[in-house]
Amino acid sequence: MPVQTKKIINDGNRAVDEMLEGILAAHPRHLRSADGSPRSIIARDGPRPGKVGLVIGGGSGHEPTFLGFVGKGLADAAAIGNVFASPPPDPILECAKAVSCGAGVLFMYGNYAGDVMNFDMAAEMAAMDDIEVRTVLTTDDVASAPRDQRQKRRGVAGNFFIFKAAGAACDRMLSLDAVERIARKANDHTFTMGVALSPCSLPQTRRPNFEIGADEMEIGMGIHGEPGIARGKLGTADAITDEMLDKIFAEMAPKRGDKVAVLVNSLGSTPLMELYIMNRRVKQRLDEIGVFIHASWVGNYCTSLEMAGASVTLFHLDEELQTMLDHPCDCAMFRAG
Amino acid sequence: MTINTADLKRMFDTIAVAIEADKNRLCQLDGVIGDADHGIAMALGFNAVRDALASLDLAATEPTALLNTAAKSFLNAVGASSGPLYATAFMRGGAAVKGKATLADADFTALFQAMSQGIKDRGKAEPGEKTMVDAWQPAAEAAAAASVASKTLAQCLEAAHAAAERGAEATRDMIAAKGRSSRLGERSLGHVDPGAASAVTVIGAIRKSLS
Numbered sequence: 001m002p003v004q005t006k007k008i009i010n011d012g013n014r015a016v017d018e019m020l021e022g023i024l025a026a027h028p029r030h031l032r033s034a035d036g037s038p039r040s041i042i043a044r045d046g047p048r049p050g051k052v053g054l055v056i057g058g059g060s061g062h063e064p065t066f067l068g069f070v071g072k073g074l075a076d077a078a079a080i081g082n083v084f085a086s087p088p089p090d091p092i093l094e095c096a097k098a099v100s101c102g103a104g105v106l107f108m109y110g111n112y113a114g115d116v117m118n119f120d121m122a123a124e125m126a127a128m129d130d131i132e133v134r135t136v137l138t139t140d141d142v143a144s145a146p147r148d149q150r151q152k153r154r155g156v157a158g159n160f161f162i163f164k165a166a167g168a169a170c171d172r173m174l175s176l177d178a179v180e181r182i183a184r185k186a187n188d189h190t191f192t193m194g195v196a197l198s199p200c201s202l203p204q205t206r207r208p209n210f211e212i213g214a215d216e217m218e219i220g221m222g223i224h225g226e227p228g229i230a231r232g233k234l235g236t237a238d239a240i241t242d243e244m245l246d247k248i249f250a251e252m253a254p255k256r257g258d259k260v261a262v263l264v265n266s267l268g269s270t271p272l273m274e275l276y277i278m279n280r281r282v283k284q285r286l287d288e289i290g291v292f293i294h295a296s297w298v299g300n301y302c303t304s305l306e307m308a309g310a311s312v313t314l315f316h317l318d319e320e321l322q323t324m325l326d327h328p329c330d331c332a333m334f335r336a337g
Numbered sequence: 338m339t340i341n342t343a344d345l346k347r348m349f350d351t352i353a354v355a356i357e358a359d360k361n362r363l364c365q366l367d368g369v370i371g372d373a374d375h376g377i378a379m380a381l382g383f384n385a386v387r388d389a390l391a392s393l394d395l396a397a398t399e400p401t402a403l404l405n406t407a408a409k410s411f412l413n414a415v416g417a418s419s420g421p422l423y424a425t426a427f428m429r430g431g432a433a434v435k436g437k438a439t440l441a442d443a444d445f446t447a448l449f450q451a452m453s454q455g456i457k458d459r460g461k462a463e464p465g466e467k468t469m470v471d472a473w474q475p476a477a478e479a480a481a482a483a484s485v486a487s488k489t490l491a492q493c494l495e496a497a498h499a500a501a502e503r504g505a506e507a508t509r510d511m512i513a514a515k516g517r518s519s520r521l522g523e524r525s526l527g528h529v530d531p532g533a534a535s536a537v538t539v540i541g542a543i544r545k546s547l548s
Contacts, residue, residue, distance in 0.1 A: 013381075082381070083374065113517065118421055152519070
């Protein structure tokens with residue numbers, strides 16, 4: 001029997017529900033669970049008559065994604081699944097009912113087969129309750145499929161910008177059509193690339209979920225430990241950041257004078273020191289090509305339990321997306337404006 | 338043979354035991370090309386089914402209602418990909434025998450085929466894409482062929498189990514086109530699909546309990 005990884009938990013099977021109890025205890029001003037549906041986390045302040053309801057969601061283990069982005073000006077609700085597993089349709093449906101205020105509901109989540117099936121089933125059930133639901137999948141991970149198959153890509157840390165833009169559009173009382181258009185545009189303008197240095201372990205198994213050599217990194221690894229596009233020797237911070245940015249620039253095609261927002265995200269255990277060293281390089285590279293940084297976020301925004309590694313996301317701004325990004329929001333784990 | 342709801346409950350109990358015993362192997366298979374949780378999800382789902390069926394009054398429950406209970410409990414415990422796939426399988430299986438109080442051999446092979454079709458429809462997967470369909474579809478076809486040839490249910494399920502094993506083994510040489518492993522491209526080669534592997538375990542347990 002291999003040695004179990006160390007975790008501060010009580011019971012692996014209860015980890016998600018006990019975490020939710022702790023989150024609700026910490027953020028009673030922002031969050032509540034839906035009546036009878038503890039895995040449906042609803043914003044205290046947000047849903048209101050005439051506003052499109054924004055429901056996000058997915059597996060646990062990525063905190064503060066998803067429920068940390070529930071609050072006024074961002075998402076109205078998050079449906080919470082087991083660790084790395086989509087929530088089933090019922091809690092998603094309860095979220096939709098709780099935030100439906102007559103203007104329709106938008107489902108937004110990362111593009112994974114399980115999430116698509118469960119959210120689609122929930123959307124069908126919501127339609128039977130006369131709630132109009134539209135869906136926008138996030139597909140920001142440039143490593144997960146070639147450029148001409150963007151619709152096959154995974155949604156990863158760039159969710160942060162895409163949800164932010166859509167949430168702002170909802171908060172500004174735009175129509176469901178307009179919110180959906182802005183959400184799709186935000187997704188098209190968001191590019192993420194990640195690298196993993198060491199594995200994470202699920203609370204139920206407490207075994208590393210992949211093996212990697214002491215001097216290796218996995219380029220393009222997914223946020224559930226899915227293998228990436230290549231295994232390489234661990235490089236310097238500058239070399240790793242350059243490799244990520246080269247791939248992002250090739251797709252984003254930035255022009256001198258363009259504006260971006262930057263997210264340098266830890267996959268869990270990589271410390272701020274290393275993230276800021278990477279961010280230094282991001283700034284150098286953007287300065288070199290004359291691209292202006294409108295805003296930066298550096299820290300834990302979309303994690304993979306205790307995985308070591310980081311991702312860089314660039315959000316390619318235009319006037320509309322910048323307005324949405326700058327729009328104030330007040331969530332349990334994130335504030336802006 | 339004639340299958341009643343008590344037999345179906347026993348079948349689900351047998352599946353739960355088999356999956357629980359296979360949990361770690363399935364997680365390890367999934368760790369190679371996915372996110373290492375497939376065994377957990379399957380065990381969670383079938384344990385939930387076992388608990389839900391334990392509270393049913395079997396004498397007052399028809400097979401369709403039992404299968405719907407199984408579907409709902411599996412789905413709500415799991416989510417993930419396997420939740421909708423197996424929930425749809427059980428619901429379609431139940432719909433295929435609607436109105437029947439007990440099942441004859443041919444009814445069960447029809448149910449079995451409907452399960453396979455449900456998985457295929459929900460996942461929008463075709464054979465050859467390195468998914469559980471690569472085990473379920475050949476198993477359903479083998480069971481149907483044996484049934485048409487007037488074989489006993491035990492023989493039908495034996496043929497199904499063998500076809501599922503061959504189908505799962507064949508996923509080793511496939512490049513994943515659906516699900517999380519599809520992002521790996523050729524790096525998925527050489528590894529058995531965990532969903533196909535667990536399908537073999539499920540089908541093997543069905544065979545064991547009804548033979």
